[in-house]
Amino acid sequence: MSLVELGRYGRNEAHIIVGRLESEGISAIAFDGGMSIMEGSWLLIPVRVMVDEDDLDEARGILAG
Numbered sequence: 001m002s003l004v005e006l007g008r009y010g011r012n013e014a015h016i017i018v019g020r021l022e023s024e025g026i027s028a029i030a031f032d033g034g035m036s037i038m039e040g041s042w043l044l045i046p047v048r049v050m051v052d053e054d055d056l057d058e059a060r061g062i063l064a065g
Helices: 011-023 033-038 053-064
Strands: 003-009 028-031 047-052
Touching: 003 011, 003 053, 011 028, 011 047, 011 053, 047 053
Parallel strands: none
Antiparallel strands: 003 047, 028 047
């Protein structure tokens, strides 16, 4: 299992995307979400949504559709 970046989003949007993907059976994780709060700049620091490289195309399709 190798994680790849699906995209970079605002903190709230990233967590919504993770939930959406997981509801479709795709494991996803939001990286850097806590850092944006800790630094006090949660609107400025993008959160990376990561998925397994084998799920990347399907995840992109879910978000597009």
